[in-house]
Amino acid sequence: MTSLISHTTVDCANAYELSEWWKQVLGYVDVPGDPNLPGHEECMILDPDSGHAVLFIEVPDVKAGKNRLHFDLRPRTGTRDEELARLLGIGATQVADLRDTHGPGTGWVVLADPEGNEFCTLRSRAEAEAPPAEV
Template sequence: MTCFVSHTTVDCTDAYALSEWWKGLLGYVDIPDDPNEPGHEECMIQRPDGGHRLLFLEVPEAKAGKNRLHLDLRPQERTRDEEIAWALGMGATQVADHRGIYGPGSGWVILADPEGNEFCILRSEAEVAAGTAG
């Protein structure tokens, strides 16, 4: 028998604030009948279609060092560069820029959420299909 991924958990110091930030970034929503509220130590959000879930769990330690696991995000409505600019405008910080690392049209940018958890923004599927450089 095999397992399946129930949800992805993110350790943090303020579960509510970080879940709200990620809801804005991903367009996720609260779990029906289980809304998140300030002061909750565990806050779960999910895709609007009920798909992937993220659980934000308060822990006493601050983030230390590089993430060993991170999310790779692919824009649905914008280009990679537009998505990066939008995320930075929401309060993400840029950690590293790997655009063009394997030649024109390749690469990604590593960003961090307000608590320092890293994630990558890739090119959109339309950019990949078009072979768009950048």
């Protein structure tokens, strides 16, 4: 017997606001028939294609220290750097720039959402599968 992951849960201070922000990042939607509204202490969003769910739950604790678990995001279209610009434009904060860490055109950027939860943006599949740039 094994288990499967039902959904990913993010503890937060404001479930509605953070779920709305992450909907912009991921292209997720509210659960059909169960819209998220201001004041809701639990807000779930879904990927309309895969059904993956992320649940935001309000907790009294403040985030302290580095996340032990985080999202690694890959652009659905475009490049890592284009996605980075979009994420910064909607309110992400850059924490660390690890682009080119393992050679030209490699690496990722560590960002934080509006409540300080860290996540990374990676190269697109096309960028990752492209032959290395000649130096």
